[in-house]
Amino acid sequence: MSQEIWSDVLGYVRKNITEVEYHTWFAPVKNLGVQDGSLVLGVRNSFAQEWFRKNYLRLLEDALRSLGAQDPQVSFQVLPAAQDALLLPSDPPPPPSVPAPRAPAPTFTENRKVLNPKYTFENFVVGPNNNLAHAAALAVAESPGKAYNPLFIYGDVGLGKTHLMHAVGHYMLERFPGKRVEYVSTESFTNDLINAIRDDKMTQFRNRYRSVDLLLVDDIQFLAGKERTQEEFFHTFNALYENHKQIILSSDRPPKDIQTLEGRLRSRFEWGLITDIQSPEYETRVAILKMNAEHNRIDIPQEVLELIARQVTSNIRELEGALMRVVAFSSLNNVPFSRAVAAKALSNVFAPQEVKVEMMDVLRQVAAQFNMPPDVIRGSGRVREVVQARQVAQYLIRELTDHSLPEIGQFFGRDHSTVMHAISKVSEQMGKDSELTAAVDLLRRRMKGQDDEDSDA
Ligand SMILES: Nc1ncnc2c1ncn2[C@@H]1O[C@H](COP(=O)(O)OP(=O)(O)OP(=O)(O)O)[C@@H](O)[C@H]1O
Secondary structure, three states, rough: OOHHHHHHHHHHHHHHHHHHHHHHHHHHOEEEEEOOOOOEEEEOOOHHHHHHHHHHHHHHHHHHHHHHOOOOOOEEEOOOOHOOOOOOOOOOOOOOOOOOOOOOOOOOHHHHHOOOOOOOOOOOOOOOOOOHHHHHHHHHHHHHOOOOOOEEEEEEOOHHHHHHHHHHHHHHHOOOOOOOOEEEEEHHHHHHHHHHOOOHHHHHHHHHOOOOOOEEEHHHHHHOOOOHHHHHHHHHHHHHHOOOOHHHHHHHHOHHHHOOHHHHHHHHHHEEEEEEEOOOOHHHHHHHHHHHHHHHHOOOHHHHHHHHHHHHHHHOOHHHHHHHHEEEEEEEEOOOOOOOHHOOOOOOOOOOOOOOHEEEEEEHHHHHOOOHHHHHOOOOOHHHHHHHHHHHHHOOOOOOOOOHHHHHHHHOOHHHHHHHHHHHHHHOOOOOHHHHHHHHHHHHHHHHHOOOOOOOO
């Protein structure tokens, strides 16, 4: 996840400096992760370290602030291999305006590179919103060119159309590594066509698109109004179709709603199966977040995922972005995950949510503060530290939630009189024991989402 923080920081930085500066200074920097709330960056030599401190510290802090860091911290480390006497960053800046050489058409072995490795069937959470599209994609993957051709998937932005298309590509390449899979956005198809016409390379263009086993075309609605591209795509389509090659198209709307699409193309798009993806339901959103967290090895409590899933309802890309924001916020401010922290991290982007504190929240926060597992606190251990943590948890639950004494007792597997005793014990110790008082105060602020700067008490 720290890699995601770093790429967001780089994105911010890049918008605020020149390309030459960026390539000179930022491209060689190594992200060393977030430690105790501080973003640690590896630089090549002490000169670079000084230069960063003098010239870019502010910018980096602003970048972290934009990700939710309240008190952004950046530190630099000179990377061991570079502790030579170099006084200047060793990568010369690239000439600013030399156009990149045009990539040659992908070869068989390059097939997989154009597919996003994350977009597989295994990583696709199936819910009522997408099960038909998923089943159709799977059927096509199993019998390409036979089940449904073309497969036309439509739905709003960020709902998984591209993911499903790539999943078919991965599936096919896994089973038949020699097959040719081509994934292209309608925009790139159009640009390729324009370049081919300009460079007099129509034969190569046609060979490239007409010799594939699986053609995936994203955002086909952009064919609207482009007559020459429609004409060329029509012939590509026919060539593939006649040879029983599979075609999958995605769009933000069904073929009948794509304006100025030639009738002969529209009818071809309707030959196979048209299926849609809707916005995911709450349970599917939670499952997607859970899978994402697991993939990134982030241990984040279920109730925090639930809060994020309630907040972002319609677009999965935004849902993933929200998770990332919460993770960045908590690591950059060095505070453990909680619903209050998540609500705060998201409050700049989404309408603020009233967060009702729940028993589990309190237990987890107390566990983090006292450095012991939640189950130990709820267990039957009689060690002094454990008993104290248990009493603090019961005290704070009583204060911060509407639960009754018997309910709290039940949560801890005890009766209400034990909870009463715990509450009076903590009240009595507060004021006498300054360490305990500070811990309870900090926990209380954290749970109410008021814990900003003072997080290391
Ligand atoms: N069912 C799902 N399970 C897991 N992740 C999903 C699911 N659906 C979408 N995603 C994730 O959501 C993000 C957006 O998905 P994708 O790019 O496929 O959307 P799209 O519908 O093609 O959007 P656009 O119209 O903007 O191209 C991706 O990171 C994708 O992995």
